[in-house]
Amino acid sequence: MSTPLDRFRELLSIPTVSYADESRMDASVFDEFHRALERLYPKTHERLERDVIARHSLLYRWPGTSSEDPLVLMAHMDVVPVVEAEWQHPPFGAEIVGEGEDAELHARGAIDDKGSLVAIFEAVETLVAEGFTPARDIYLSFGHNEETAGDGARAIVAHLEERGIHPALVLDEGGAVVEGIIPGVDVPTAMVGVAERGVMTLVMTVREQGGHASTPPAMPATARLARAIDRLRRKPFPTRLAPPVRAMLATLSPHTPEPLRTLFRRGEITGPLLAGAFTLGGPETNAMVRTTAVVTELSGAPGENVLATSAKASVNIRLLTGDTIESATAHVRRAVADEKVELEVRHASNPSPVSPWRGEPWRRIASAVVSTLGGDIVPTPYVQLGASDSRWFTAISDHVYRFTPFHLTRSERDALHSHNERIRVEVWLRGIGFYRALIEAS
Incomplete structure (x- = not known):
């Protein structure tokens, strides 16, 4: 008879x-x-109703005693591409490395996001076998193209909206149980995303007549573009503490020594000082306090001895709560300060609405964290740094949260979207208990 780990490994092996x-x-x-x-x-x-939406996305409905105020549990079945030569173990081999508490499962998707998807199925399968009926309907939403911002989750939301479904609580992938991210905090924290940053691509283009590389102009298109890129790097977006970040620091303040305790508790006053300090703490804390922009793609001439008639740079921008597509575009325009650099907005979405970090839906998540993952863990709101399918659900629910119920080290988080993605077996098994507790509290 197969075990939860056997089933997890089989599903991870499907690319x-x-x-x-x-x-x-x-x-x-x-x-x-x-x-x-x-x-x-x-x-x-056998027990749940299933719809296949947008070709490959899945939506399940588990009928409860009441259809009012349902719970939605989300995950996605797709994974990002791999470069197999970079991996120590085959990315779709789902190999277990180590023994006992040190055992790790290496595979693409182990954390992002089949870890959550399979843990949800394990919790549901066990509860159905026990004859459990939820107090309220439960929906399981599994997109097939989250990693490419595809149409799966949007189609699921449209389907639910047509049926008049307004969830009381939506939970998708997001923050995890972590340690050492926030300076001075000496307890593990469950980072529950109450909002997520917006995402946009801004294309900078410089055009010129072109010609032979042997007779370049004083300021070729590539040089003008390089100057624009460097100007943007030298003029980053301003720092500030968004309300969810202030709430996070206030929540964690009792677990920090002085003077940090007072600084964190009085974020409305000490915000500028804290925001400045967070930019020095590394990429994660810097991204908590400002909109970020980074050039990810460059293109120029089609040959090595040809002047570029068009030089382009794609700028990936992640919008902090409170910023907008328009305000970010205006900032880039001011930073570049060159009318010959054209700006084109692509693939843009504003930051999500902020869900409450008080009230019954929040307490259900926090209680499940403490009861299943560890009584010393402090659940706290935060702004999720990446984008997820959950942003589409804000159209039909005011309580959309982002949390992955796994205790992850820094090196495990760094492996997301990179090589050697892995999860500790014991950590993954505990995550099943979290979903079970959340379902039982529905």
Whole structure:
């Protein structure tokens, strides 16, 4: 008889890779993944209703005693591409390395995001087998193209909206149980995202007549573009403490020594000082206190001896709560200070609304954290630094949260979207208990 770990490994071995160019996606692997779910979780598929949406996304409904105020548990089945040569273990081999408490499961998607998806199925399958009926309907929403900001989750939301479904609580991937991120905090913290930053791509383009590289002009397009990139780097977005970040620091203040305790507790006054200090703490804390911008793609001439008629740079911008697509574009324009640098906005979405960090939905998440993951863990609100499918659900719910119930080290977090992604087996098994507790409290 298979174990939860056996089932997890089998699903990790299916390479459900998504690509921005959907013509590159192999639809058959998603069909294989669907079939594996049906086979591995038969009781779930007998009890719950299932819809296939936008070709490969899945939406399940677990009827409860009441259809009012349902719970939505989210995850996504797709994973980002891999460069196999960079991995110490095969990315889709789902190999277990080490023993006992040190045992790790190495695979693409182990954390992002099949770890949550399979843990949800494990919790549901067990509860269905025990004859449990939730007090309120529960929906399971699993997108197939989250990594490419595709249409799966949006189509699911449209489907629910047409049916008049307004969830009381939505939980998607997000923050984890971490240590050492916030200076001076000496307890593990459960970082529950109450909002997420917006994301946009701004393309900077410089055009010129072109010609042979042997006779370049004084300021070729590539040089003008390079100057614009450097000017933007030298003029980062201003720092500030957004309300969820102030709430995070206030929540954690009792667990810090003085004078940090007072500084964290009085964030409305000490905000400028703290925001400045956070920029020095590393990429994660810097991203908590400002909109960030980084050039990710460059293009120029088609040949090494040809002047570029068009030099382009893609700028990935992550908008902090309170900033907008328009304000970010204006900042870049001021920083570049060159009318010959064209700006074009692509793939833009503003920051999500902020969900409450008080009230019954928040308490359900916090209680599940403390009761299953550790009584010494402090649940705290924060602004999620990346984007997720949950942002689409803010159209139908005021209580959308982002939390992955795994205790992750810095090196484990660094492996997300990189090589050697892995999760400790014991940590993943505890996450099943979190979802079970949340469902039982529904």
